[in-house]
Amino acid sequence: DAKTTQPPSMDCAEGRAANLPCNHSTISGNEYVYWYRQIHSQGPQYIIHGLKNNETNEMASLIITEDRKSSTLILPHATLRDTAVYYCIVRVAPGNQFYFGTGTSLTVIP
């Protein structure tokens, strides 16, 4: 699986959009970009994933650059409950495990 690079920490004001970047310059053509988060003392939670196109679900939006070397997770209206560590992972299509890196610790400030 390709390596990812994320900033170690970020702050975001409550109600504003949180934009979390991820670099994955060695991503292969068949690798997906996945985002998970982990709220303190809980198990990791799946957020969203994509291959090439931008994706949106009820939790977040995922913007993938045209060259696929980086992506941004967007939480459109951050709440205090979004304070968590966010992990960006790239992985091949179903059948393979993947590994979490150190992630970005997002703090939503009142």
Place this chain on the structure above:
Amino acid sequence: DAGVIQSPRHEVTEMGQEVTLRCKPISGHNSLFWYRQTMMRGLELLIYFNNNVPIDDSGMPEDRFSAKMPNASFSTLKIQPSEPRDSAVYFCASRTPGQEKYFGPGTRLTVT
């Protein structure tokens, strides 16, 4: 569905004792994963099963660790004998092919 169920939620034991962690995956999920999380090493994959068969146990630290999945609805991770450096939060996760993983709440293990 109740999600992935893990027990116990907390375990405190003395060095040298046997520890058994349990996991019930989500019904219908055919892949099961065991992870360990520590401050120093982050989240590490220990082993995963497909259709109850261990596929990759390269993440298992050493022979003191063993995992079994006797049926589709139950798995155990055993540490014998336990050591203080095994203290961590152990997560179980499950999924169906092509879908995202669902993690359990974890077992916080403290070995004194």
